[in-house]
Amino acid sequence: MGPELKLSYFAWVRERVGKSDETLTPPAEVRTVADLIAWLSARGEEYAYAFDNPTVIRAAMDRKHVKQDSAIEGAREIAFFPPMTGG
Amino acid sequence: MTGADAHRIKVRIQHEDFDAAAEVAALTKGRLDVGAVVTFTGLCRNEGAKLTALELEHYPGMAEDEIVRVAAEAQTRWPILGGVAIHRYGKIAPGQNIVLVVIASSHRAAAFEAAEFMMDFLKTRAPFWKKEHLTDGGEGDWVEARDADDHAADRWRKA
Numbered sequence: 001m002g003p004e005l006k007l008s009y010f011a012w013v014r015e016r017v018g019k020s021d022e023t024l025t026p027p028a029e030v031r032t033v034a035d036l037i038a039w040l041s042a043r044g045e046e047y048a049y050a051f052d053n054p055t056v057i058r059a060a061m062d063r064k065h066v067k068q069d070s071a072i073e074g075a076r077e078i079a080f081f082p083p084m085t086g087g
Numbered sequence: 088m089t090g091a092d093a094h095r096i097k098v099r100i101q102h103e104d105f106d107a108a109a110e111v112a113a114l115t116k117g118r119l120d121v122g123a124v125v126t127f128t129g130l131c132r133n134e135g136a137k138l139t140a141l142e143l144e145h146y147p148g149m150a151e152d153e154i155v156r157v158a159a160e161a162q163t164r165w166p167i168l169g170g171v172a173i174h175r176y177g178k179i180a181p182g183q184n185i186v187l188v189v190i191a192s193s194h195r196a197a198a199f200e201a202a203e204f205m206m207d208f209l210k211t212r213a214p215f216w217k218k219e220h221l222t223d224g225g226e227g228d229w230v231e232a233r234d235a236d237d238h239a240a241d242r243w244r245k246a
Contacts, residue, residue, distance in 0.1 A: 011144055011216035012229045063149035065212065079146060079214075083232030086143070086150075086174060086215025087129055087186050087206060 005072070007040075009050070010081035013057065016050035026072075033059045034068040036078065050080075058083060096158035096170035096190070096205075100151050102177040105187050110171045114191050121168050125198040127188045127206055133181035138227070139220045143185065145176045146214035157208040161190075164204070165197040172205060174215060204243055211240040 008021040030039045037054050040047040051057060059066050060079040072078060099105075107128050115121050131141050154172050161167060173187040188205045192198040211232075219227025 008146070010146055010214065011218070014144075060146070060149055060214070063146070063152055065153075079149070081146070081214060082216065082229065084211060084214055085217045085230040085232050086145070086213045087210035087236075 005075060006077040008077060008079040010079065012082055013050050013080050016046060018046050031071055031073070032068065033061070033066060033070050033072060033078065036072060037068065037080070056082060095162055095167055096172060098151055098154045098158060099171070099173045100145065100147075100154075101173065101175060104175070104184055105173045107184075107187055107189070110173070110187065110189050114169045114171060114189060118168070118191075120193060121191045122193045123195040123198040124189065124191045125195070125202040127186075127202050128184055129186040129206075131179045131181050131183050131185055133222075134219075136222055137219075138181060139222050140178050140180045141185075141230070142178050142218040142220060143176045144216045144218065145174075149214050150174065150176075153213045154209055157205055157212060160208070161201045161204050165190075165201040166192055167197065167201055168192055170201070170205075172209065174209070174213065176215065178220070207236070207239045207243060210236045 004023050004025050006021060006023050009017045009019065014020050026036060026039055030036050037051050037057065041051045058081050059068060061070060061072065061075045062077055107126055111124055111126060115124060154174065158172060167190055169191040171187065171189045175185055179185055188202050190198045190202040217230040219230065221227045
């Protein structure tokens with residue numbers, strides 16, 4: 001098992017997952033953001049629904065935007081959300 | 088960039104309303120080097136009486152960090168003397184303010200361009216999301232990101 005990771009969800013990703021954050025311990029073979037999305041999607045139908053179109057999902061690692069091929073090693077918090085609509 | 092320069096544009100994330108005129112007055116008070124101030128205010132529209140409000144969700148901490156990063160980038164590109172960026176969150180009714188960007192410089196070109204740059208990147212990088220509240224009482228949709236906003240940000244990329 002890998003280290004504990006705080007996961008945060010925003011906007012419709014949060015609504016579909018059904019919670020705003022949680023702390024999970026992904027297995028060591030989950031190395032990238034994309035791996036994490038795939039692992040979460042297999043955890044339950046709420047996650048599968050939230051991540052059913054992974055290409056639109058944006059991610060932040062420790063509050064900085066990252067691409068889905070980024071390694072998650074050393075991350076304390078990863079957030080998932082749709083494209084931003086502020087301003 | 089020096090530490091002082093990095094904070095030349097103040098960033099605030101808040102639910103409370105802001106007063107654009109007061110922000111400009113505070114920015115220019117006692118200064119004789121400012122020759123141009125550009126102010127942009129973004130407001131909530133009712134979309135042809137469809138909406139009673141927008142609910143703005145944000146990622147606390149990252150929202151501020153990301154706007155500070157955009158402000159720091161603006162300061163590497165233009166000679167900015169001072170500025171303010173304020174983004175509101177929570178429920179905002181049509182006609183109310185959402186966002187304010189004020190940029191002060193010696194000359195107008197830098198102030199216009201830097202303010203537009205700040206808004207273009209703030210829209211595509213700052214973690215805020217808008218949900219619609221409908222006039223008919225129904226639950227509205229999340230506002231979808233517009234390709235036009237991505238294109239507006241892309242045109243600032245250096246070759």
